[in-house]
Amino acid sequence: MRMSREDAAKNRDRVVRTASRMFREDGYDGIGIAALMKAAGLTNGAFYKQFDSKEALIAEATAFGLAENAKAWEKVLEDAGDDPLQALAEWYLSDIHMAHRGKGCTYATLASEAPRHDDDLRAAFDEGLHKSLSILSESAEVDQGAAIRHLSRLIGAITLARAVKDPALAATILDANRASPAEGGSD
Amino acid sequence: MRMSREDAAKNRDRVVRTASRMFREDGYDGIGIAALMKAAGLTNGAFYKQFDSKEALIAEATAFGLAENAKAWEKVLEDAGDDPLQALAEWYLSDIHMAHRGKGCTYATLASEAPRHDDDLRAAFDEGLHKSLSILSESAEVDQGAAIRHLSRLIGAITLARAVKDPALAATILDANRASPAEGGSD
C-alpha cells in the first residue's frame, strides 16, 4: 500500500528515531532490521526502499542521536548558573540518565562500537564531537582542552557506573565525578 | 579424540584467552561460538563440554581481560617516576593502545555492553574495578575519588579517540588528556 510522500517521510523519520534509541539500548549488533522495523510499526520489506543497508541506517541514526544529545547539552548549559561544567556533570551523571540508555548519551553507549564500522559512521562521530566541544567551550567559557577532558571524564564515568553490578559502587563512581573538578587540582 | 586433563585444561584456557581478545575486538555480539572456537584451534562441538553457555564465557573472558589489564597497570605504575598518574596516562593514551583493541583496556572496549548482560559479567566488572582502583590509589598515592576520576577520563578519552574518523581529531583528544591534569585546575 503506497503512502503519500508526506507519510513516507514520516515513516522514514520514525525508523531513524527508533533505530537511534534501539541501537543505544541494544548495540548495533543487538537489534536486527526486522525487529527494528516492527518497533517502528512497519515490516522489513519497507526497509530497503528507504535505506541502502543497515550500515547506512547505523550512520544516520547515530548522527541523529548525536545531534539530539547536543541540543540537550545546549539547553542544560543555557540554564546553568555560575558553574556550567558542574551543572552539566550533575545533569549528565544523574540517576535518570543512568537508567535510560536509549534516550541518553550516544557517545557513552555506541562510541566503543564505532571502530568496527565504516567511515560514514565514524565521520558522524567527528561532526558530533566538533559540535559538542564548541557548545561546551563556548557556554562554559573554557578552552578546548578542558572541554575535551570534561567530556571524556563524563563519558567514562557513566560507562563504568552502568557496567558494574553493585549500585553502591555505581554511586561511588558517579559521586566522585560529580565532585567539583577544581577541588584539589589533583585530578 | 579425548585429550589428557592437562591438554583439555590448556584448550579451555586458550578459549578464554582467545575470547577475551576477540570480544574486545568485535564486541560480545560480534563474534560467534563457532568462529571463536575455530580461532582457538577447536570446533564448536567442544565448546559446551567446557562452558555452560556463551554468556558464561563472556563473564569468564571479561574477568580474565580485566585481571590482565590490572597487571599491566601495576607494572606501568611501578616503573613510573615522580608522576605516576601522568606516566599511566601517557602509556594508556599511546598509539599502540589505540591500535590494538584486542590486547587493550577491557573497560574501554566492553564496559558499555555490560548493562545488557547478566549479573556474573557485571560482578566481574565490580571486582575488576575494585582492583584497578586500589592499584591506582596505592601506587599513585591519591585518594579513591581522584583515582576514579583519572580512570574515567582515560577510558572516555580512548573511546572517543577510537570512534572518530579524522586522525587529527583523535590526536587532539589524546593530547588534551595527556596534558598534566593539574595544569590549570580548570579540569
Place this chain on the structure above:
DNA sequence: CCCTTTAAATTATAGTCATAATCCTAATGT
C-alpha cells in the same frame, strides 16, 4: 481519468546464530 511510479507487505534466500545430540577415541580409574 488513466498511466506510471513507488511505499509497503509478503515471501524468498542463503547465511549465521546458540545450543545440543551423536559418535569416536583415547585417557583415566580400577
Place this chain on the structure above:
DNA sequence: ACATTAGGATTATGACTATAATTTAAAGGG
C-alpha cells in the same frame, strides 16, 4: 587389561540474520 568416562569432531536443530524479488495498491503526474 578392561570398563568407564569424557574431550573433541561431526552433524543437526530451529531461530534469527541482512538482503532482495515479487506483489499489492494507492499516490502522483499527465
